[in-house]
Amino acid sequence: MRRPIQTFLLSLQDVLLLCWQIVRAWPGGRGAGARLLAQLDAIGVRSVPIVLLTGLFTGMVLALQASVQLAPFGATLFVGRFVAASMLRELGPVLSGIMVAGRVGAGIAAELGAMKVTEQLDALETLGAEPVRVLVLPRVLAACLTVPLLALIADAAGLIGAALVSSAYLGVPIRAFWGAALDQIALDGYVAGVIPSDLVQGLAKPVVFGLILSVLACHHGLRAEGGTAGVGVATTRAVVSASITILIADYFLTQLLLVLV
Amino acid sequence: MTFPDAPAMSPSGMSPSGMSASVIVELEGVSVSFARPVLRDVSLRVAPAETVAIVGESGTGKSTLLRLILGLLQPDRGQVRVQGRAMASIAPRELRAVRSDIGMVFQGAALFDSLSTFENVAFALRERGQLSESEIGDRVRETLALVDLDAEQVAATLPSQLSGGMRKRVGIARAVAARPSLLLYDEPTAGLDPLTSETVTTLMQRLQTELRVTSVIVSHDVRAMLRIADRIALLHDGAFAFLGAPDAMRASVEPYTHAFLAAA
Numbered sequence: 001m002r003r004p005i006q007t008f009l010l011s012l013q014d015v016l017l018l019c020w021q022i023v024r025a026w027p028g029g030r031g032a033g034a035r036l037l038a039q040l041d042a043i044g045v046r047s048v049p050i051v052l053l054t055g056l057f058t059g060m061v062l063a064l065q066a067s068v069q070l071a072p073f074g075a076t077l078f079v080g081r082f083v084a085a086s087m088l089r090e091l092g093p094v095l096s097g098i099m100v101a102g103r104v105g106a107g108i109a110a111e112l113g114a115m116k117v118t119e120q121l122d123a124l125e126t127l128g129a130e131p132v133r134v135l136v137l138p139r140v141l142a143a144c145l146t147v148p149l150l151a152l153i154a155d156a157a158g159l160i161g162a163a164l165v166s167s168a169y170l171g172v173p174i175r176a177f178w179g180a181a182l183d184q185i186a187l188d189g190y191v192a193g194v195i196p197s198d199l200v201q202g203l204a205k206p207v208v209f210g211l212i213l214s215v216l217a218c219h220h221g222l223r224a225e226g227g228t229a230g231v232g233v234a235t236t237r238a239v240v241s242a243s244i245t246i247l248i249a250d251y252f253l254t255q256l257l258l259v260l261v
Numbered sequence: 262m263t264f265p266d267a268p269a270m271s272p273s274g275m276s277p278s279g280m281s282a283s284v285i286v287e288l289e290g291v292s293v294s295f296a297r298p299v300l301r302d303v304s305l306r307v308a309p310a311e312t313v314a315i316v317g318e319s320g321t322g323k324s325t326l327l328r329l330i331l332g333l334l335q336p337d338r339g340q341v342r343v344q345g346r347a348m349a350s351i352a353p354r355e356l357r358a359v360r361s362d363i364g365m366v367f368q369g370a371a372l373f374d375s376l377s378t379f380e381n382v383a384f385a386l387r388e389r390g391q392l393s394e395s396e397i398g399d400r401v402r403e404t405l406a407l408v409d410l411d412a413e414q415v416a417a418t419l420p421s422q423l424s425g426g427m428r429k430r431v432g433i434a435r436a437v438a439a440r441p442s443l444l445l446y447d448e449p450t451a452g453l454d455p456l457t458s459e460t461v462t463t464l465m466q467r468l469q470t471e472l473r474v475t476s477v478i479v480s481h482d483v484r485a486m487l488r489i490a491d492r493i494a495l496l497h498d499g500a501f502a503f504l505g506a507p508d509a510m511r512a513s514v515e516p517y518t519h520a521f522l523a524a525a
Contacts, residue, residue, distance in 0.1 A: 030390055119371040126331055126365040127385040127435070128357050 015219050018132070022140055022215070025133035035138040043104045043139065043214075044146030051150045052157045054099050058091055059083055059158030063165040076170050080180030081187075083162040088185070088198040092155035094250050097209030100147055101242035105217040108139055109238035112221025113231035121222070131222065140214040147210030148203045155202060197261045205253050212249060213242040284345075285309055285443055285475045286330055291339035299325050301499035302339070309442070312469055312476040314486035316521075317496035323479040324368070326496075327445045330477065331365060332356050343443070361389065364436030364474075368448040370428040372420035378405075378431050379416040385439045400438060407471070408434045408464055426457035430464065437468060444468070446478040450485065458482065465489060483525040487511065495521060 028035065066082040112135060115121050121131050159181060166172035185196045217238040224234035286307040293300040299322040307313050315323050328334040329341045332348040341348045343359050351359065372381050382401045386392055392400065402412040408430040420428055429449060436444060449465060450458040462485040469476060469489070480486050486493055487507040495503040495510070495518055503510055503518040513519060 031387070114374075118369055119367045120373055122328075122331075122333055123365070123367055123371040123373070123435075125333065126360055126363065128361050128388045129384070 011219075014223070015215060018136070018219050018222075019215060021132040022137055025130065025137045028133055028137050032138065035134065036141055039138045039142035040146060042107075043100070043142045044149065047100050047103055047146070047150055048153060050099055050103055051096050051154050054095050055087070055092065055154030055157030056161040058095060058154075059087060059161035060165045062086055062091070062158065063162035063170065067166075067170045076172055077176055078180055079162065079166050079170060079172055080177040081184035083159060084181035084184040085188070085198065087155050087158040088202045090250070092158060093151045093202050093205040093209065094246065096147055096151040096154045096206055097213060097246045098243050100143070100150060100210070101213040101217075101246060102239055104143065105213045105238045105242045106235050108214065108217035109221040109224070109235045110231055112218060113224030113234040116222060116224045117227050117230060136218045136222075139218060140211065143210035143214035144207050145210070147213070148206040151202055151206040191261055200261050201254075201257045204257060205250060208249055208253060209246050212245050216242045216245065283308055285343065286477065287340070287342040288326070288329065289340045289342070291329060291336045291341060293322065293325055293329070293334070293336050298499050300336075303500060305494060305501070305504070307475060307477060309475055310473050312478065312489060312491045314478045314480060314490035314493045315496060316480060316483045316486055316493060319481070321496040322499060323496055324447050327365070327447050327477065327479055330445060331360065331363060361385070361439065362441050362443060364439070364441040364444045366429075366432050366436045366444070366446045366449055368451055370420070370432035372428060372431055372435070374420055377416065378418050378420070378423070379412075381420065381431060382434045382438050384435065389439065404434045404438045407437070407468070409460075410434065426453055426460065429453065429461055433461075433464065433468070437472060437474070440472065442475060444474045444476045446476065446480070448480055449478065450480065450482050458485070462489060483522065497521075
């Protein structure tokens with residue numbers, strides 16, 4: 001029991017140290033803009049299809065499940081409310097975070113891991129570039145910026161999917177679906193009188209999820225050792241640790257945001 | 262080009278006077294252990310424009326010596342100084358300044374996969390930001406020509422599209438592009454066929470002559486090193502079994518050195 005705890009604490013120390021190095025690497029020096037743009041494309045733009053599909057089908061399933069629960073009460077018209085609350089507050093952010101952790105986190109860990117075992121990280125250092133500044137900072141920034149936008153896309157896709165299913169199979173008119181969804185958003189209140197609190201929750205969480213998935217992926221990639229097998233291990237660890245940490249963080253963030261927002 | 266006090270060198274490689282004014286690299290009583298002791302009380306001094314080859318069996322700590330010189334690894338005991346600065350106690354900014362005067366040729370070339378040949382060679386120049394883009398372009402083309410590569414042909418290619426020998430040459434070009442005063446080679450001919458190996462060895466020899474650069478070469482190819490090095494250090498069991506001029510190595514009666522040369 002002592003060894004796993006010791007390993008966990010050492011890893012935690014490494015992750016915190018990496019976070020401090022990221023802060024110190026800000027704003028990234030020469031070429032930082034170009035590196036960030038490249039990562040915005042790799043992490044954000046290229047994740048759109050997978051997040052779109054995930055959101056769309058999750059919304060469609062939610063509508064079907066909601067109808068089963070609401071039909072006995074003759075409340076099928078409230079499917080829009082059910083889906084809006086679920087997607088915006090929880091499913092959009094969490095599913096986007098986990099899908100991006102799977103697609104991008106694995107990619108980051110594999111890329112950095114391969115660079116580590118082929119001495120490219122050493123080469124970077126000897127050529128006067130710090131790996132955290134050149135490789136980690138742009139990836140972390142891009143993930144923090146794009147995961148919230150991807151969550152929004154998932155939300156929108158989920159609502160559209162649910163609206164289509166409601167209209168096609170449940171006999172809920174499209175206008176009624178959107179009316180119920182907007183009612184739910186209004187019911188949950190607004191921050192500063194303008195921004196729906198559901199949206200604030202739905203955008204705040206993915207920033208943290210982006211940070212978690214990118215930092216953990218970079219951490220595991222930078223510590224890969226033992227050739228190609230080590231890269232595989234680093235990739236698996238990155239995805240598993242990011243997915244679990246996102247789910248745990250979601251609980252505590254929800255508690256916090258329910259108090260704050 | 263030989264180290265002035267080489268003939269009077271002690272087995273550790275330290276000059277009798279202990280002076281370090283004309284020394285680029287200095288290892289003093291360096292010990293390193295991982296799971297087992299790798300280097301034990303190793304001392305070595307490398308003079309400007311000198312070429313020192315470090316040879317030995319696999320796993321004897323040859324590459325570890327290079328990592329110590331680069332400051333990528335800290336010794337458990339002893340001191341490593343480059344250009345007179347102790348690598349263990351140096352501030353990160355100063356460490357970058359020291360490294361900027363060192364070129365490193367990695368065993369597997371360690372070219373950046375996502376960058377073209379041109380961008381790989383230009384990397385250090387761009388990081389320093391002292392040259393304009395047109396000057397960088399000229400320097401890259403000049404450096405690629407120095408390693409017998411046609412810039413027009415290879416500039417846009419990715420490392421994965423190059424042969425093993427070409428990758429090594431691009432690795433050498435990247436290391437010398439910023440015209441460092443110290444060049445470190447980690448097994449520059451490993452994994453190459455005999456002809457390509459000979460080409461790379463000749464190239465290293467030419468760079469010594471043309472750039473007058475101080476070189477530390479870690480290699481398993483002792484025959485080639487006997488030809489191009491000013492001094493050879495033979496690592497055995499974590500310490501130098503031999504350190505001296507190639508002729509002295511050929512004439513050595515020390516049993517391990519003799520056996521190593523006979524097997525080469």
